[in-house]
Amino acid sequence: MKSRIENFIQASIKVKQKMLSSEDILDCIELIVSKSVIAFNNDKKMLLCGNGGSASDAQHIAAELSGRFYKDRKALFAEALHVNSSFVTAVANDYGYDNIYSRMVEAAGKNGDILIGISTSGNSRNVVNAIKKAKEIGMITIGFTGAKFGEMDQLCDIIIKVPTSDVPRIQESHILIGHIICQLIEEKLF
Numbered sequence: 001m002k003s004r005i006e007n008f009i010q011a012s013i014k015v016k017q018k019m020l021s022s023e024d025i026l027d028c029i030e031l032i033v034s035k036s037v038i039a040f041n042n043d044k045k046m047l048l049c050g051n052g053g054s055a056s057d058a059q060h061i062a063a064e065l066s067g068r069f070y071k072d073r074k075a076l077f078a079e080a081l082h083v084n085s086s087f088v089t090a091v092a093n094d095y096g097y098d099n100i101y102s103r104m105v106e107a108a109g110k111n112g113d114i115l116i117g118i119s120t121s122g123n124s125r126n127v128v129n130a131i132k133k134a135k136e137i138g139m140i141t142i143g144f145t146g147a148k149f150g151e152m153d154q155l156c157d158i159i160i161k162v163p164t165s166d167v168p169r170i171q172e173s174h175i176l177i178g179h180i181i182c183q184l185i186e187e188k189l190f
Contacts, residue, residue, distance in 0.1 A: 011166065011169060012169055012172055015162065015163060015164045015166070015169045015170075015172075015173055016173065016176065018163040018164075019162065019163065019173060022163065025160055025161075025162075025163075025177075028158050028159070028160045029160070029177060029180055029181060029184075031158055032142055032158055032160075032181055033181055033184040033185055033188065035114065035140050035158075036114060036181065036185050037185060037188045037189055039112060039113065039114050039140065040076050040077075040185070040189060041189070042112060044077075044110070044112045044113045044114065045077035045078065045079070045108075045110075045113050045114070046062070046065060046076070046077070046078040046079075046113070046114040046115075046116065047078075047079055047080075047081055047104075047105065047108060047109060047113065047114070047115050047116070047134075047139075048061055048062050048078065048079070048080045048081065048115070048116045048117075048118065049080065049081040049082065049101040049115070049116075049117055049118070049126070049127055049130050050082075050117065050118035050119060050124070050127060051119070051124050051126065051127070053120075053167075053171045054118035054119060054120065054124075054127075054144075054171065054174070055080065055082050055118075057118050057144075057171065057174050057175050057178060058080040058081070058082070058116070058118055059080040059082070059083060060175060060178065061078070061080075061116070061175075061178040061181070061182060062078040062079050062080045063078075064178070064179070064182040065078035065182055065185065065186075066078045066079065068186075069179075069182045069183055069186045070183065070186060071186055071190050073186065073189075073190040074190070076185070076189075079108075081100075081101045081104045081105070081108075081130070082100070082101075087100075087104065088100050091103045091104075097125075097126060098125040098126050098129055099126065099129060100126050101117075101126045101127060101129065101130035101133075102126070102129040102130045102132065102133040104130075105130045105133040105134050105137065105139070106133055106137075109133070109134055109137045109139050110137065110138075110139075111137060111138035111139065112138065112139070112140070113134075113137075113139045113140070114139060114140045114141075114142060115130060115131060115134040115139050115140070115141050115142065116142045116143075116144065117130055117131050117141070117142070117143050117144070117152060117156070118143075118144045118174055119143070119144075119145055119150065119152060120145065120146045120167045120170045120171065120174075121145070121146065121148065121150050122143065122145035122146065122148065122149070122150015122151060122152040122153055122159075122161075123150045123151050123152070127152070128151050128152060128155065131143070131152060131155045131156060132155065135155065140157055140158075141155065141156045141157045141158075142156060142157065142158045142159075142160075143155070143156035143158070143159040143160070144160050144162070144174045144177060144178075145159065145160070145161050145162070145170075146161065146162050146164060146165055146167070146170040147161055147162065147163050147164055147165050148165055160177060162174065162177075
């Protein structure tokens with residue numbers, strides 16, 4: 001069993017080494033931080049969405065920004081779109097699950113705000129619909145996906161594609177990217 005554990009850790013390290021050598025990923029992270037700092041400095045907000053583990057990542061990143069990361073500082077307006085279970089279930093019932101996030105983007109999103117959509121496949125219909133609605137509003141759209149081509153690739157202003165199709169390794173990398181973004185935003189703003 002120990003060798004299997006070591007293999008899992010090595011697989012995770014291998015993906016992160018590929019990310020480290022990807023100028024595209026590093027440039028995208030830098031761009032996300034820059035656009036986020038500008039948005040927060042202009043009283044804009046960040047909305048995040050995903051399903052399952054990606055919803056957990058969205059909520060985790062939002063909490064780091066709205067609460068704190070390393071520093072005791074002013075709260076930033078960041079929110080995961082799934083946290084109001086009454087809203088999610090009402091919209092899913094009345095408009096279909098594919099529209100839960102686009103409906104909240106329509107209600108809360110404003111021109112210049114940021115939407116981060118997280119989907120390991122890049123094809124989660126409710127996340128794709130949220131990105132489409134955000135683009136209509138004039139929001140900055142950011143996607144976190146895996147290596148395979150997905151619909152989000154052609155929709156997002158900025159897309160980070162983790163270089164693997166292994167879902168757990170993608171999710172581990174998404175939260176690493178989220179932590180890096182949170183730390184850099186905090187350092188630049190405070």
